[in-house]
Amino acid sequence: MRCRNRRNGNVQAIQTEVQLLLTGICITAVPLLIFFAVVLNQNRGALEISKSESERLGYADIDHIAESVYKLLETHEEANQKLLERSLNVAQDQAASNGGFTFASEKVTWNAVNQLTNTPVVVELHKMRLGTRVWTSHRPENPSPSC
Numbered sequence: 001m002r003c004r005n006r007r008n009g010n011v012q013a014i015q016t017e018v019q020l021l022l023t024g025i026c027i028t029a030v031p032l033l034i035f036f037a038v039v040l041n042q043n044r045g046a047l048e049i050s051k052s053e054s055e056r057l058g059y060a061d062i063d064h065i066a067e068s069v070y071k072l073l074e075t076h077e078e079a080n081q082k083l084l085e086r087s088l089n090v091a092q093d094q095a096a097s098n099g100g101f102t103f104a105s106e107k108v109t110w111n112a113v114n115q116l117t118n119t120p121v122v123v124e125l126h127k128m129r130l131g132t133r134v135w136t137s138h139r140p141e142n143p144s145p146s147c
Contacts, residue, residue, distance in 0.1 A: 099131025 095101055104127040112121045 095130060098133070102129050103127065104129060 106127050107124045108127055110123050110125060112123050113119070114121065
């Protein structure tokens with residue numbers, strides 16, 4: 001009888017140990033799972049916030065770049081306008097000092113090409129002279145690309 005009691009006592013002790021072990025695991029695992037779920041949910045929220053803020057900052061940066069390019073173009077346009085005005089003033093001064101421009105009664109024929117449609121057109125224009133200098137002739141038939 002002693003053996004049976006010992007066995008029953010050992011089995012009962014093992015069962016108690018298993019129950020305590022399982023209770024300890026549950027007591028530890030449940031808060032960890034809850035903590036994991038909360039952290040996962042907060043990380044998803046933080047990810048959404050960071051995505052939306054990154055997009056907002058990106059669009060703001062693009063707007064700033066576009067505004068900077070626009071201002072750069074405005075300043076270049078102003079500089080080009082001033083350069084053109086100065087160049088025209090020099091040209092007018094040079095023309096005036098050489099007798100000015102006049103148109104002769106004779107006409108010359110030009111082969112013009114519409115740059116949009118590439119359609120050739122023959123036009124007649126009066127000869128233009130600078131002071132007493134005689135108008136010489138047309139441009140060459142095959143001008144360089146810079147003409």
